[in-house]
Amino acid sequence: MSGKTIFIVIASVLVTIVLMKNTEEIDFWLFGATKIPKLVILGTMFGLGFIIGVMAARPKKNEIVYKEPEFEVVEPEQRRTGLSDEDRDYIS
Numbered sequence: 001m002s003g004k005t006i007f008i009v010i011a012s013v014l015v016t017i018v019l020m021k022n023t024e025e026i027d028f029w030l031f032g033a034t035k036i037p038k039l040v041i042l043g044t045m046f047g048l049g050f051i052i053g054v055m056a057a058r059p060k061k062n063e064i065v066y067k068e069p070e071f072e073v074v075e076p077e078q079r080r081t082g083l084s085d086e087d088r089d090y091i092s
Contacts, residue, residue, distance in 0.1 A: 019043055 022038035083091075 015046060019046075 019039055019042055022042055025035045025037050026041075028034055028036040028041065
């Protein structure tokens, strides 16, 4: 198993334990007082956090354009014309 898989399994187990230990009802105010289980609130917040995290971590879709490099072809006769007589004598 890879490290990523082990991390996902451990995180899933921890989230499940936290959600299952918080099942009692609490007073929740959202434009009116209601009794809602903590499980619903924690599960909703975890889901929203996961979705926002996935959207934020997604890489941008950049278009990659590959250009062939342009090389200047130098013929052997042209290479010699750039040398002075003194340089040619030194090389040979």
